[in-house]
Amino acid sequence: MATAIQHHAQPSAQEREARRQLAACYRIFDHMGWSELIYNHITLRVPGEEGAFLINPFGLHYSEVTASNLVKIDLDGNVLDGSPYPVNRAGFVQHSVFHRHLPDAHCIIHTHTTAAMAVSATREGLRPTNFYAAAFAGRIAYHDFEGVTIRPEEGERLIANLGQRRVMMLRNHGALVMAPTLPAAFLMYWILQRACEIQVATGSAGTPVDIPDEVIAVHQRDLAGMQLPTGPGVPDFEAMVRVIDRIDPGWKE
Numbered sequence: 001m002a003t004a005i006q007h008h009a010q011p012s013a014q015e016r017e018a019r020r021q022l023a024a025c026y027r028i029f030d031h032m033g034w035s036e037l038i039y040n041h042i043t044l045r046v047p048g049e050e051g052a053f054l055i056n057p058f059g060l061h062y063s064e065v066t067a068s069n070l071v072k073i074d075l076d077g078n079v080l081d082g083s084p085y086p087v088n089r090a091g092f093v094q095h096s097v098f099h100r101h102l103p104d105a106h107c108i109i110h111t112h113t114t115a116a117m118a119v120s121a122t123r124e125g126l127r128p129t130n131f132y133a134a135a136f137a138g139r140i141a142y143h144d145f146e147g148v149t150i151r152p153e154e155g156e157r158l159i160a161n162l163g164q165r166r167v168m169m170l171r172n173h174g175a176l177v178m179a180p181t182l183p184a185a186f187l188m189y190w191i192l193q194r195a196c197e198i199q200v201a202t203g204s205a206g207t208p209v210d211i212p213d214e215v216i217a218v219h220q221r222d223l224a225g226m227q228l229p230t231g232p233g234v235p236d237f238e239a240m241v242r243v244i245d246r247i248d249p250g251w252k253e
């Protein structure tokens with residue numbers, strides 16, 4: 001329809017780096033068994049560019065995502081980079097609410113893994129009954145299921161229910177994690193996923209034991225004191241990048 005020739009600037013060095021990081025992340029999620037057919041999203045803000053985000057091309061499996069086929073979109077889901085791939089705009093609605101309202105939410109991860117969805121579907125939610133779950137005690141927001149998250153008016157309630165927290169269990173639906181960097185979001189998600197898997201396994205092993213509040217306080221205090229100079233999740237993420245790179249280095253293309 002449009003006859004005007006659209007010129008798309010070459011991606012900046014920052015954008016190219018963000019593309020590589022996010023493409024690697026999709027491959028890692030698939031390697032970990034956290035992909036969901038062609039659905040779900042991990043989105044990353046493009047540094048140095050107001051209101052620009054990278055998202056997976058709709059229709060491709062996470063194992064097919066590469067640095068160059070990620071789609072650059074604005075907050076309304078409009079394609080900015082002339083990508084031939086469509087974007088799951090409905091799926092981006094929820095991410096855009098958080099990207100729009102939370103300046104620190106540079107990377108957002110949403111999954112439907114069995115463990116996360118199972119825990120989200122329980123009345124108790126994530127219980128402090130294991131090492132990993134103890135890190136999240138008092139730090140998880142919950143949002144009741146309202147049907148598929150495509151209606152913008154749900155956004156207000158999502159933001160209100162999240163409050164100051166950055167990890168959310170979408171009841172009956174799945175998990176949502178956001179952080180200022182992709183490696184930080186990755187590590188946070190990994191811990192949450194492990195916590196959920198172990199909670200599900202614990203339920204079939206016997207009667208779960210709640211960790212007492214005073215032990216949780218000590219645990220969370222000591223974890224906070226273990227910050228790495230590289231920033232949270234960096235060595236963890238880099239280790240997993242090496243793993244997926246050995247399997248198929250094509251993610252970089």
Ligand SMILES: [Zn+2]
Binds near residue numbers: 110112
């Ligand atoms: Zn979902």
